[in-house]
Amino acid sequence: MMMAHAKISDEELFDGLITVFRTFGYEGATMSKLVEATGLERASLYHRFPGGKTEMACAVLECVGERFAENILAPLAKPGDPAKRVAKMAKRTKEFYVGGRLSCLLDTMSVGGDKEQIQECVSRMFKAWFDALQKVSMDAGFKAQEAKQRAEDALIQIQGALVMNRAMNLTRPFGRIMDDLPQLLTGKD
Amino acid sequence: MMMAHAKISDEELFDGLITVFRTFGYEGATMSKLVEATGLERASLYHRFPGGKTEMACAVLECVGERFAENILAPLAKPGDPAKRVAKMAKRTKEFYVGGRLSCLLDTMSVGGDKEQIQECVSRMFKAWFDALQKVSMDAGFKAQEAKQRAEDALIQIQGALVMNRAMNLTRPFGRIMDDLPQLLTGKD
DNA sequence: TGACTTTTACCGATCGTTCGGTATATTTGT
């Protein structure tokens, strides 16, 4: 509509911000790091996010939520064998976390958690993820309660594997957990 | 042994430091917060930890490692039914994390992770925990490889449940995971 | 007294934030 040439696109901008926030958490994500990662100067970031660092964090969470919904959660809602759908989702999830070498934004951003606004964003993103998992588990034939528990288990294992990978500098656990996801969410064990 | 006049004991000192580090992570744990939590002034903390914040973080990790080994991991190595030992350990673990309301130091401290020394402490603590779990699983009759996988699963689920609790402000998932631990580590499912 | 702990007072650096101003693009008035 009315754009005076943007130095970088919103997509590129968010790429930089996401990388910093997911790596260093909210407190560790300093303006200097955000400036370096985006290529924009301090004041320019404030032009795009008048609400400052808090708004950046929330915007980053929303952006990741959208990307996650489009690229990872979407396959779960498509027609076809639920197990195959979960396998597709697991594959995309592995890519998203680069095989478990990157942390989850919902984990790193929830450390400290003195900002009400951010905490609310985090729990909302988490809930959306959870709902998508429960739904596919119900598609596989499980009752609401059983599906709920399996979705919870899946989310717990994904988050736990990412923490373990980061803390011990490994990659195998996450890969194994992801490979077992179809069985966990749709299997009759 | 050679203490003239300590305002507070090492135990009390570490209590304060641990609370701050486990709540806010390394970057979020500012000197001001540490001063407030311990009751000692800035310079007094530097007297006890000449290496500064990095040394405090490492000392805190070591301290928690010792407390963890004594109070939580010790029951795992005692004689008796492995399942009962794990149940005891699960009970102590629940208390340690206050039913899942508190975060794990190994999680929050590994966010950011630009300090080599801290990262090394974290992974070492994690390894000790892992080894204790594998050992009790082998006591339950599992071969090394099978026990290894079950220990890994247990650790993943504990960490994942703690992350989920924090991110969604819940407490149930962690409690459920802990109750299922004996089955996971020693059960023949 | 002498060894040890705590404190007051302070340091330079960096934190998140804001200001003043420039360049480019769009809209408006004629």
Added chain:
DNA sequence: ACAAATATACCGAACGATCGGTAAAAGTCA
């Protein structure tokens, strides 16, 4: 169509506050 006015995007420099850290004095015991 052409210039004035408006809006958008950016940047350098600085703000007050707080960061992690240090020196030297004051207090506290054997």
